[in-house]
Amino acid sequence: AQSVTQPDIHITVSEGASLELRCNYSYGATPYLFWYVQSPGQGLQLLLKYFSGDTLVQGIKGFEAEFKRSQSSFNLRKPSVHWSDAAEYFCAVGARGATNKLIFGTGTLLAVQP
Amino acid sequence: SQTIHQWPATLVQPVGSPLSLECTVEGTSNPNLYWYRQAAGRGLQLLFYSVGIGQISSEVPQNLSASRPQDRQFILSSKKLLLSDSGFYLCAWSGKGHYGYTFGSGTRLTVV
Numbered sequence: 001a002q003s004v005t006q007p008d009i010h011i012t013v014s015e016g017a018s019l020e021l022r023c024n025y026s027y028g029a030t031p032y033l034f035w036y037v038q039s040p041g042q043g044l045q046l047l048l049k050y051f052s053g054d055t056l057v058q059g060i061k062g063f064e065a066e067f068k069r070s071q072s073s074f075n076l077r078k079p080s081v082h083w084s085d086a087a088e089y090f091c092a093v094g095a096r097g098a099t100n101k102l103i104f105g106t107g108t109l110l111a112v113q114p
Numbered sequence: 115s116q117t118i119h120q121w122p123a124t125l126v127q128p129v130g131s132p133l134s135l136e137c138t139v140e141g142t143s144n145p146n147l148y149w150y151r152q153a154a155g156r157g158l159q160l161l162f163y164s165v166g167i168g169q170i171s172s173e174v175p176q177n178l179s180a181s182r183p184q185d186r187q188f189i190l191s192s193k194k195l196l197l198s199d200s201g202f203y204l205c206a207w208s209g210k211g212h213y214g215y216t217f218g219s220g221t222r223l224t225v226v
């Protein structure tokens with residue numbers, strides 16, 4: 001069965017600094033990989049996804065993520081963080097099949113200092 | 115365009131009372147539908163999913179049930195709520211291809 005680990009529960013960065021959020025997955029084959037963002041009290045919004053092909057994927061709001069098969073990782077990056085990026089970020093892995101089930105990590109809460 | 119509606123936004127219910135949360139999708143047909151529960155520090159836990167009318171799969175044993183009476187309607191229910199049922203409930207839909215989910219805005223349930 002697939003699983004996702006987000007080792008950082010909480011991260012604080014200064015506005016304008018670079019950001020990297022870690023995500024490690026466990027799955028027997030090449031998975032579908034996703035990053036979502038959640039503002040307080042809201043649903044989740046899809047930032048980006050990886051299915052196949054180019055291992056560096058671009059998403060909305062200036063985010064990107066890199067799939068590294070050898071490390072079973074799919075880390076999220078942004079070169080310069082804005083105060084509006086403060087939110088909770090979730091990595092998810094999906095198995096290939098008809099149900100499209102996604103398994104989510106426990107999330108990383110990002111705080112942005114002025 | 116497709117939209118997903120989830121209501122109510124907040125709900126406070128006494129222990130032992132029934133529950134009904136509704137989720138509807140517009141602008142698509144035959145979607146996959148999902149109910150997740152989010153508890154602090156525990157991420158999102160998949161509760162139920164449905165690939166078609168009347169087809170419900172449960173991921174974890176619990177006090178809740180789900181139904182899909184119409185193609186684009188997904189209902190989460192309980193006959194008697196427990197304190198442990200408190201949480202943030204999210205409905206989501208996806209197409210048959212794996213393009214990710216679209217989530218509703220969630221329901222904050224507090225059982226008192």
